[in-house]
Amino acid sequence: xxxxxxxxxxxxxxxxxxxxxxxxxxxxxxxxxxxxxxxxxxxxxxxxxxxxxxxxxxxxxxxxxxxxxxxxxxxxxxxxxxxxxxxxxxxxxxxxxxxxxxxxxxxxxxxxxxxxxxxxxxxxxxxxxxxxxxxxxxxxxxxxxxxxxxxxxxxxxxxxxxxxxxxxxxxxxxxxxxxxxxxxxxxxxxxxxxxxxxxxxxxxxxxxxxxxxxxxxxxxxxxxxxxxxxxxxxxxxxxxxxxxxxxxxxxxxxxxxxxxxxxxxxxxxxxxxxxxxxxxxxxxxxxxxxxxxxxxxxxxxxxxxxxxxxxxxxxxxxxxxxxxxxxxxxxxxxxxxxxxxxxxxxxxxxxxxxxxxxxxxxxxxxxxxxxxxxxxxxxxxxxxxxxxxxxxxx
Amino acid sequence: xxxxxxxxxxxxxxxxxxxxxxxxxxxxxxxxxxxxxxxxxxxxxxxxxxxxxxxxxxxxxxxxxxxxxxxxxxxxxxxxxxxxxxxxxxxxxxxxxxxxxxxxxxxxxxxxxxxxxxxxxxxxxxxxxxxxxxxxxxxxxxxxxxxxxxxxxxxxxxxxxxxxxxxxxxxxxxxxxxxxxxxxxxxxxxxxxxxxxxxxxxxxxxxxxxxxxxxxxxx
Numbered sequence: 001x002x003x004x005x006x007x008x009x010x011x012x013x014x015x016x017x018x019x020x021x022x023x024x025x026x027x028x029x030x031x032x033x034x035x036x037x038x039x040x041x042x043x044x045x046x047x048x049x050x051x052x053x054x055x056x057x058x059x060x061x062x063x064x065x066x067x068x069x070x071x072x073x074x075x076x077x078x079x080x081x082x083x084x085x086x087x088x089x090x091x092x093x094x095x096x097x098x099x100x101x102x103x104x105x106x107x108x109x110x111x112x113x114x115x116x117x118x119x120x121x122x123x124x125x126x127x128x129x130x131x132x133x134x135x136x137x138x139x140x141x142x143x144x145x146x147x148x149x150x151x152x153x154x155x156x157x158x159x160x161x162x163x164x165x166x167x168x169x170x171x172x173x174x175x176x177x178x179x180x181x182x183x184x185x186x187x188x189x190x191x192x193x194x195x196x197x198x199x200x201x202x203x204x205x206x207x208x209x210x211x212x213x214x215x216x217x218x219x220x221x222x223x224x225x226x227x228x229x230x231x232x233x234x235x236x237x238x239x240x241x242x243x244x245x246x247x248x249x250x251x252x253x254x255x256x257x258x259x260x261x262x263x264x265x266x267x268x269x270x271x272x273x274x275x276x277x278x279x280x281x282x283x284x285x286x287x288x289x290x291x292x293x294x295x296x297x298x299x300x301x302x303x304x305x306x307x308x309x310x311x312x313x314x315x316x317x318x319x320x321x322x323x324x325x326x327x328x329x330x331x332x333x334x335x336x337x338x339x340x341x342x343x344x345x346x347x348x349x350x351x352x353x354x355x356x357x358x359x360x361x362x363x364x365x366x367x368x369x370x371x372x373x374x375x376x377x378x379x380x381x382x383x384x385x386x387x388x389x390x391x392x393x394x
Numbered sequence: 395x396x397x398x399x400x401x402x403x404x405x406x407x408x409x410x411x412x413x414x415x416x417x418x419x420x421x422x423x424x425x426x427x428x429x430x431x432x433x434x435x436x437x438x439x440x441x442x443x444x445x446x447x448x449x450x451x452x453x454x455x456x457x458x459x460x461x462x463x464x465x466x467x468x469x470x471x472x473x474x475x476x477x478x479x480x481x482x483x484x485x486x487x488x489x490x491x492x493x494x495x496x497x498x499x500x501x502x503x504x505x506x507x508x509x510x511x512x513x514x515x516x517x518x519x520x521x522x523x524x525x526x527x528x529x530x531x532x533x534x535x536x537x538x539x540x541x542x543x544x545x546x547x548x549x550x551x552x553x554x555x556x557x558x559x560x561x562x563x564x565x566x567x568x569x570x571x572x573x574x575x576x577x578x579x580x581x582x583x584x585x586x587x588x589x590x591x592x593x594x595x596x597x598x599x600x601x602x603x604x605x606x607x608x609x610x611x612x613x
Contacts (some may be wrong), residue, residue, distance in 0.1 A: 073579045116447055243557075261529055337503065356503060
């Protein structure tokens with residue numbers, strides 16, 4: 001690793017070949033000093049894992065960045081080709097490990113589509129409830145760490161305290177808290193435990209005032225406003241050009257959510273709104289995610305009071321062997337569009353499995369968002385993109 | 395089970411294909427569009443289901459337009475409700491640009507590749523596109539040979555930058571006109587392209603591991 005670092009930094013500027021970061025001859029800046037190239041990460045706590053960002057600076061001002069990723073690369077797609085469809089299911093939890101349930105939902109639905117089967121209604125409802133709980137948990141984790149990066153420590157304790165309640169529900173449902181492996185191809189493996197509905201309803205009653213509590217800490221907080229308003233602005237058109245999805249796209253004013261645009265699971269049966277922002281800055285993204293948590297609660301409330309009776313597993317053979325063909329299926333994960341492109345050759349193992357990770361694609365917008373800002377804002381913007389390096393690197 | 399488990403049958407080989415070996419007949423027949431029916435009885439090997447779905451020709455004004463413009467270079471099919479175009483490599487830059495400019499596919503969801511080592515043109519390169527106004531997805535596929543390059547689409551969709559770098563990193567496919575084609579997930583000096591079928595799952599660049607990590611093996 002050290003070689004790689006020094007290599008990137010010691011090369012004469014002329015033979016550094018970077019598209020994003022034009023490292024020409026360091027110019028004299030108006031501060032009467034040279035441009036500076038420094039590393040942020042990969043061990044910096046504020047980069048949310050092992051992300052290394054090479055910053056080109058003029059004093060405190062960012063002239064350009066380049067992300068160096070891959071430190072967590074495990075070859076998930078290669079592993080998939082060497083495992084059966086069923087065996088690969090738990091691996092997807094380890095990509096976006098802050099939203100394992102969503103990963104599992106996307107994968108299971110993709111394989112189901114490829115096999116042309118559908119999960120029964122009861123399983124669909126359980127899936128929606130758990131996935132929306134996971135969205136809240138993921139946004140809580142984002143809020144806590146993002147606020148901590150910017151200097152507000154209290155939200156971290158609040159959000160982790162409340163996220164615990166969701167993890168407890170997961171634990172009672174399937175035994176795991178983080179990498180849940182909650183769903184199976186064709187439905188759910190586990191029936192809901194006695195008291196599941198009550199637990200979920202209790203959580204909703206418990207959590208409603210907690211969001212207000214978070215907002216009381218931040219929404220009108222002067223320091224929060226100073227650090228997030230007009231920071232990391234990106235337009236809707238730029239988002240689309242860069243493939244940025246999820247809360248980032250919506251905060252830039254594009255009202256697009258796969259749960260509405262191309263409904264999957266049982267989402268078409270529920271009534272909810274798509275919150276959007278106007279300015280596409282860090283503050284709007286914060287507001288969009290806060291509103292999304294409230295919308296998720298609305299969905300859970302409708303789902304939990306109407307779970308239909310019936311089986312939880314569809315008619316799926318013991319050995320999963322989809323017919324020859326290929327499929328792309330994507331869901332609205334907490335971080336954006338999470339897609340699976342699967343090519344089947346008719347055997348028990350995927351011939352090719354490609355994951356379209358939202359974090360990876362969204363991270364590409366970092367450079368555009370931070371140019372001209374201060375180093376401290378880079379931290380705020382990395383936080384607001386909400387990346388999970390396990391998913392970026394796969 | 396007995397039939398083509400060994401041959402990684404390319405799912406729907408688009409244009410007829412050159413070698414209709416006996417083993418490959420069912421998928422090839424399925425792919426040759428119209429008379430797809432005979433493929434259905436050939437499939438009872440797939441358990442628990444009467445007959446697997448087969449690709450059917452995709453007809454739409456968009457397809458008609460490209461057909462009349464480019465002739466046999468464009469083939470369009472639908473499988474499980476998902477549309478895809480199979481396009482000659484030389485037409486790729488034109489078609490992609492037209493899809494964005496005229497058909498409003500302004501969001502490039504993903505770019506990826508699939509390796510078929512037994513085929514003459516070993517790689518499928520796949521673009522997954524989405525159009526907001528139409529709320530519609532389309533996949534564009536093309537076949538290229540090992541060592542051949544393909545036009546970069548960074549100038550059409552900036553998001554292609556990292557996506558193409560990943561394809562290069564994993565498959566070794568060159569994209570002409572990419573501003574900075576280099577590895578993205580693997581280290582710069584790594585040798586080999588892991589998602590090729592001939593790259594073993596335990597394989598690694600031993601030399602790189604020994605020099606850079608100072609250990610005998612990463613396994």
